[in-house]
Amino acid sequence: xxxxxxxxxxxxxxxxxxxxxxxxxxxxxxxxxxxxxxxxxxxxxxxxxxxxxxxxxxxxxxxxxxxxxxxxxxxxxxxxxxxxxxxxxxxxxxxxxxxxxxxxxxxxxxxxxxxxxxxxxxxxxxxxxxxxxxxxxxxxxxxxxxxxxxxxxxxxxxxxxxxxxxxxxxxxxxxxxxxxxxxxxxxxxxxxxxxxxxxxxxxxxxxxxxxxxxxxxxxxxxxxxxxxxxxxxxxxxxxxxxxxxxxxxxxxxxxxxxxxxxxxxxxxxxxxxxx
Numbered sequence: 475x476x477x478x479x480x481x482x483x484x485x486x487x488x489x490x491x492x493x494x495x496x497x498x499x500x501x502x503x504x505x506x507x508x509x510x511x512x513x514x515x516x517x518x519x520x521x522x523x524x525x526x527x528x529x530x531x532x533x534x535x536x537x538x539x540x541x542x543x544x545x546x547x548x549x550x551x552x553x554x555x556x557x558x559x560x561x562x563x564x565x566x567x568x569x570x571x572x573x574x575x576x577x578x579x580x581x582x583x584x585x586x587x588x589x590x591x592x593x594x595x596x597x598x599x600x601x602x603x604x605x606x607x608x609x610x611x612x613x614x615x616x617x618x619x620x621x622x623x624x625x626x627x628x629x630x631x632x633x634x635x636x637x638x639x640x641x642x643x644x645x646x647x648x649x650x651x652x653x654x655x656x657x658x659x660x661x662x663x664x665x666x667x668x669x670x671x672x673x674x675x676x677x678x679x680x681x682x683x684x685x686x687x688x689x690x691x692x693x694x695x696x697x698x699x700x701x702x703x704x705x706x707x708x709x710x711x712x713x714x715x716x717x718x719x720x721x722x723x724x725x726x727x728x729x730x731x732x733x734x735x736x737x738x739x740x741x742x743x744x745x746x747x748x749x
Contacts, residue, residue, distance in 0.1 A: 495508075502522060503523065515533060543573075552621055553578060558615055560639045560640065582634065583639060585629055586684065587684075599686065603734050607731065609638055612640050626674050626677035649669060652669075671726065672724070687700075690704060713737065716730075
């Protein structure tokens, strides 16, 4: 049944019945707009009618059954446990229409995708790794609580007034928690979803490459590896290869941060700005 729904998203959406704009849930939370539908939940921008505060409301998808309800509760528990200023705060949970809902802080910011494609920002090696270090400072605190995020993609890392925020803990879990993979799951998914800090480093390795490619101008149509296309220092290549698990990977975030700080200290702050 789950695989059928995965192959027929329109049918799944009809069964999930997302809330419409203007609807008030739990006698308190007004739906402003749908933000997106994820693997197990539907997220909305909403308003807390009691406080006037703009919030995110996440609803478990009906088509995900007990798995969806369990994962929403796990996300609520993770947010309640973390309580970090650069992570969305959990405000409330409630049941509406038989489905659990989670209310959390709405982080209105910009992603690096916004900066690159809308503002034309290009990231030098130093600028890319300085932004990476900002993210790692938050992720270190997440790992210190025994949590691994497992979904550190571009949309889930935002900046607001110069401060980085990590959002969407829908796939977060305890380090070492049992996670089931299907036999046909690709290696990429397994590397990103492993319940170990390595999965966050792997995702952030791709995040760093996205930043670095913003300043890349191809000189031929030949397909090459990122190591051939990007003009990176040996230290930067070493860090990325370990993050991407092409070489023996980092097992702890402190080692990764130490290497990034060493890279940044080598050339100094003068070269740390984006172009």
